[in-house]
Amino acid sequence: MISYFCQLIGSYYGLNDENYIFISKKHNAYYTSKNEINDRSKSLIESNFEVQKGGTIRKNLKDIINIMIKNKEKIRVFSIHDLRATFGMNLLKFFLRNNINYDFSYHYVSTRMGHSSYKTTDQYFRNYRVNQVFENVENYYDEILYSVR
Structure with missing residues (x-):
C-alpha cells in the first residue's frame, strides 16, 4: 500500500481524487486520459511525456482472461x-x-x-x-x- 501512495505522489496529478486508479511503478498511467493531455498542454513545465494508449493493461487483461479460460472458469469475456x-x-x-x-x-x-x-x-x-x-x-x-x- 505504501508503494502505491509513493506512485501516486510521484505521478502528474499527485495524491488527489483526479488521479488514476492504476499507476505504474514509474508513476505513469497505463492509459492517458484526454483531461491529462489537455492539462499538460496548458502546463508551463516541459517534461518527457509520452501518451499511453493502454497496450500494457490490455495485454495483462488478455493474459488474465486466457488463464481463467484455461482453468475452465465460467466467465464472460470482458x-x-x-x-x-x-x-x-x-x-x-x-x-x-x-x-x-x-x-x-x-x-x-x-x-x-x-x-x-x-x-x-x-x-x-x-x-x-x-x-x-x-x-x-x-x-x-x-x-x-x-x-x-
Missing part, C-alpha cells in the same frame, strides 16, 4: 471499458446508497469518468435505477420464498 464502467457504477452506487446529494453525485461521477456529454452520465443513472428495480423485486421474492412461517 474489456477494459467494462472494468471502467463497473468503477463508474460502483462509485454511483456508493454515493446514492449513502444519501450523498444527487447533484453532487451526478457532477462528480461525470467529471471522474471524464464524460464529454451528460447523456453518457445519464445512462449510468438510468442503469442504476433499472438495477434497483430488479434488486427490489429479487429481494421481495427472496423474502416470500425464504420466510419462515
Whole structure:
C-alpha cells in the first residue's frame, strides 16, 4: 500500500481524487486520459511525456482472461471499458446508497469518468435505477420464498 501512495505522489496529478486508479511503478498511467493531455498542454513545465494508449493493461487483461479460460472458469469475456464502467457504477452506487446529494453525485461521477456529454452520465443513472428495480423485486421474492412461517 505504501508503494502505491509513493506512485501516486510521484505521478502528474499527485495524491488527489483526479488521479488514476492504476499507476505504474514509474508513476505513469497505463492509459492517458484526454483531461491529462489537455492539462499538460496548458502546463508551463516541459517534461518527457509520452501518451499511453493502454497496450500494457490490455495485454495483462488478455493474459488474465486466457488463464481463467484455461482453468475452465465460467466467465464472460470482458474489456477494459467494462472494468471502467463497473468503477463508474460502483462509485454511483456508493454515493446514492449513502444519501450523498444527487447533484453532487451526478457532477462528480461525470467529471471522474471524464464524460464529454451528460447523456453518457445519464445512462449510468438510468442503469442504476433499472438495477434497483430488479434488486427490489429479487429481494421481495427472496423474502416470500425464504420466510419462515
